[in-house]
Amino acid sequence: MKKKTTLIAPSLLASNFLELGKEVDMLNNSEADWLHLDVMDGRFVPNISFGLPVISHIKKAARKICDVHLMIEEPERYAEDFKKAGADILTVHYEACTHLHRNIQQIKNLGMQAGVALNPHTPVHLLENVIKDVDLVLIMSVNPGFGGQHFISQSLIKIKQLRALIEEHQAHALIEVDGGITTDNAAEIIAAGADVLVAGSSVFNAPDPAAAIKALKLA
Numbered sequence: 299m300k301k302k303t304t305l306i307a308p309s310l311l312a313s314n315f316l317e318l319g320k321e322v323d324m325l326n327n328s329e330a331d332w333l334h335l336d337v338m339d340g341r342f343v344p345n346i347s348f349g350l351p352v353i354s355h356i357k358k359a360a361r362k363i364c365d366v367h368l369m370i371e372e373p374e375r376y377a378e379d380f381k382k383a384g385a386d387i388l389t390v391h392y393e394a395c396t397h398l399h400r401n402i403q404q405i406k407n408l409g410m411q412a413g414v415a416l417n418p419h420t421p422v423h424l425l426e427n428v429i430k431d432v433d434l435v436l437i438m439s440v441n442p443g444f445g446g447q448h449f450i451s452q453s454l455i456k457i458k459q460l461r462a463l464i465e466e467h468q469a470h471a472l473i474e475v476d477g478g479i480t481t482d483n484a485a486e487i488i489a490a491g492a493d494v495l496v497a498g499s500s501v502f503n504a505p506d507p508a509a510a511i512k513a514l515k516l517a
């Protein structure tokens with residue numbers, strides 16, 4: 299049987315912001331599938347990254363899908379702005395949404411693909427009533443807010459549980475895994491059921507980022 303292709307979504311959080319245009323060009327010319335864009339508000343997570351104007355500029359240069367990971371409170375206030383800025387996929391955190399079902403519909407009605415992210419402590423079964431509505435579930439394999447952390451091994455169990463939930467409900471959601479992914483652990487994350495790997499530090503801190511992306515793709 300042919301091995302399924304894993305999608306690679308490098309996180310620009312770890313890139314050189316002074317050279318953002320060159321970094322996007324490198325990704326355009328690499329085997330990366332998506333550009334992962336981490337938005338942090340200093341409230342939902344204890345860090346502030348970048349926001350709408352930066353994403354608008356990235357979108358103009360990018361020839362790949364813009365996968366926006368919102369680590370912000372009240373994401374519904376900004377969904378329309380992220381659509382205008384160029385988000386193709388908009389992922390909100392389960393923990394940030396009181397009205398998650400409504401938030402998912404809002405994202406889809408705006409013409410984007412809708413994702414839901416789970417913090418490391420949030421169980422997968424809490425998604426059973428929305429799993430058929432979402433295009434993507436993002437399993438956080440580190441506590442959100444910072445790049446360069448170590449992969450939490452319990453995430454492998456959560457990926458398997460999520461794969462089982464998706465199959466049980468005959469849902470179409472992709473499983474994206476984010477945090478601490480390297481060429482050393484990528485194969486076991488894929489074997490657990492991941493469809494999309496996010497990688498920041500292991501790509502942008504590598505001597506040859508395009509080669510690091512290729513290596514993740516081959517894992």
Ligand SMILES: O=C(CO)[C@H](O)[C@H](O)COP(=O)(O)O
Pocket residue numbers: 309311312334336367369440441442443444445446447476477478479496497498499500
């Ligand atoms: O969402 C994130 C952090 O909250 C980032 O996408 C994630 O940390 C990727 O960076 P690294 O590969 O360095 O762990």
Ligand SMILES: [Co+2]
Pocket residue numbers: 309334335336367476496
């Ligand atoms: Co992310």
